Amino acid sequence: MILKQFSLLSNWRAGLAAFCVIATAMILALPISASSATSTDSHFKLKNGMEVVVIPDHRAPVVTHMVWYRVGAADEQRGVSGIAHFLEHLMFKGTKKIAPGEFSKIIARNGGQDNAFTGHDATSYFQRVAKDRLPLVMEMESDRMVNLQLLEKDVVTERKVILEERRSRVENDPSNILGEQMTAALYQSHPYGVPILGWEHEMRLLNLKSATDFYKRYYAPNNAILIVAGDVTANEVKKLARATYGKLKPQAERVRAARPIEPPHRAPIRVSLDDPRAGRATVQRYYLAPSYASSGPGEAESLDLMMKIFASGITSRLYKSLVVKQKKAASAGGWYSGSGLDSGRLGVYAVASDGEAIEDVEKAIDEVLAVFIEKGVTQKELERARNSYIASHIYGGDNQVSLARRYGWGLVNGRTIADIEEWPDRLKKVTVEDVQRVAKKYFDKSQSITGVLRPSETKKSGAKKAGHADRKS
């Protein structure tokens, strides 16, 4: 198998290897439960409302310390896109106690590594350090939760950096340009359509005030979750948390505003992009679907297993048919993204074989899909998919970062510890009928957007949208 050599549909640029790990692990991370943090003592609340989870792992004398905020890009005001991510960058710029830019330097001088990331629903900061440095990072992280101090000149320079980041991730890669256009067109009202990095023209207007406003509104202990995984006990963490985060005052209710609800989608949408940098013609399609947080009982689990069987990897139906048997595609696959607070998505894609018309490839996807929906899956396929997820759960237990992320991600999206830990058990309850039912229900073209990327000889590039016309029909 050599699929990994395609950069297609990946958000990540080469050279930023550490980020790739984060992004890939995330998918596995969400729903798989851990064996360690089962004692209720490991999950508690500080008096100011900050939630704490401790995941002991005593194999190496190191800890992973994460703080998750219940806020993300989907909570931004209209017209101020990118502010959640921009603030995440600015959180490294200093406080009353930490000089501008010193934060990471202090972590490094203590043999630690740190990083942060922003999603539509959450923002997270983490450090990995030797266990005797845990008090230090807790002191520092709690300090910048309320004492951030920004200088105008740092804000202006960092704005240039996020614009370069956008060029690297989006503008230099036509498949990401198309992905951004598709997402924007898919969500007709909900802010998941706005890119996390922001729209360029709005990013240019982000400033000290917009960053400070966002910070003051959302960064507070009662809007945060602390996860500590590694060579510690719950009691040690409790003591330290009280002495650091525990001293911060809770602020007025920090519940995020309800986001606009998607109107009913009534017609399939299409977007196409011709770009000389496209390499090979590709087709991708997204379908709206519920997420773990928004679905009825068992539905997200069924979607996970359904997509695993239909499109994930070289044993999937889609790959076997399009790549192995029909040879129309050089590569094909799909995913279920179920981690959103308000909704999720299904995705399928294929890269045309040389000389194959992309329309025929798309037709082939639809044919495989039709058979899949009509005939369903076999018990054997279901067992294989299930085993593979349960094994990921065990493999994930080898890594304290992925364990910490599993809990942080689940809690920040409104799930309970029990929800997270009972995931393998709930997977076991999914039947072949469940799988077929969700396939029927959610592979609904009227809830979808299809994007086609074609290599063009022309020098000019630009997206043309057929979507609006379609929707009027």
Place this chain on the structure above:
Amino acid sequence: MVNPMQHFTRALRSWAGRTVPVTGFLALLIVIIITAPAAEAKMNIQEVTSPGGIKAWLVESRQVPLIAMRFSFTGGAAQDPRDKGGLANFVSGMLDEGAGNLSSEKFQERQEELALRMSFKAGRDMFTGSFQTLKSNADEAAKLLHLALSKPRFDTDAVDRIKKQILTGLKFDMNDPRRVASLEWFKLAFKDHPYSRPVKGTMESVKRINRDDLNDFVAKVFTKDGLSVAVVGDIDAKTLGPMLDKIFGKLPQGSDIEPIAEAKPPAGPQRKIIEMNVPQSVAVFGHSGFKRKDEDFIESYILNYILGGGGFNSRLTEEVREKRGLAYSIYSYLSPYRRAAIYLGNVATENKSMTRSLKVIRDELKRMADKGPSAEELKNAKQYLTGSYALRFDTSSKIANQLLWIQIENLGKDYIDTRNASIEAVTLSDISRVAKRLLKADGLIVTIVGRPSSIETKPKKS
């Protein structure tokens, strides 16, 4: 596949080099900073020899019921026949495409049933494998890996499919400025040496590769003589022995790889601009470096951390990103190969700012060569490099990676215990001497992909 709903972005940050006023809080920091972190990577490495004579390093770790194995064979892409570049990489994509009596479909289904994780990678000098299994499935998983290594089928259908995927990947790479800049750099730097050729090959060379070539590579490279193995997990030496024989026991003994000539150290100044219609240019810059066995390697490693390897603690990030906002990503690293060594860097910046970014980079290399780092920079680098060492040993897979690498580089079983002391022993004058020896600001080979404005195509002597 990456979950496209979540856009993970990283805040890259800096060090502003300011003195921090000492407050109560800072006093705490200072106390902590004086001593190195207490985390030490202590582990019991067992040298296991199987009944059949296969050697491996083992660290037992019982908490998680899984076994992680990493192994390597001497011989990678540098072994590719001249007109068949990409052969080693091709093999790495074929080993789960059917073996023994299992077709590719059956092989992959079996792999999934066992929840076995197996992958292979062709480097320039080595061919490496990664294997991870649940303890309960270890026997069956070992059988499958044995088949993959000793009896790959290379069925025509699978060969055609993987060839198509590699060619498609190459087609995408041709439009990826980062890839193109790197490939062009190696071409300029290594001329006719095998290292000048892309590991993945070219559209032409990959098309020429056939089933016989794949078999030849396997026969030549997958041998007991060239094998190193590291195992970490829920298994003891007594159980591991027979498992090693099951996996590797049937391989031929003698290695038949071609000797690779020493490469001429890459020398600049050279500059090449490759026109591509992108808003952001990407540049790769670098020159010769030191091999792992070089007496100055550790010094150059620390030096690179201070100059461009230490993320937000590096001078290049400070100057290019933090002070000027010219780039999101700027870094440098050392690549010691068997027959050459290089010091390489990468920067991506808006087309109109490329000239300025490269000048800042060149000035920083020169300043470092002339004056060396400050005592504080060296102290900070040592604190990070020694203090963070334990972070490389907190998962079974990571430990196995370390153990394999120590074997490949022949650093000795006590390396983990002595490594931090060898970093501590480096002095400021060592580093300053090595900075002069390593860095050649006026001798850089630079490849730029994009539409950088106001860059002359001829290198400038400054």
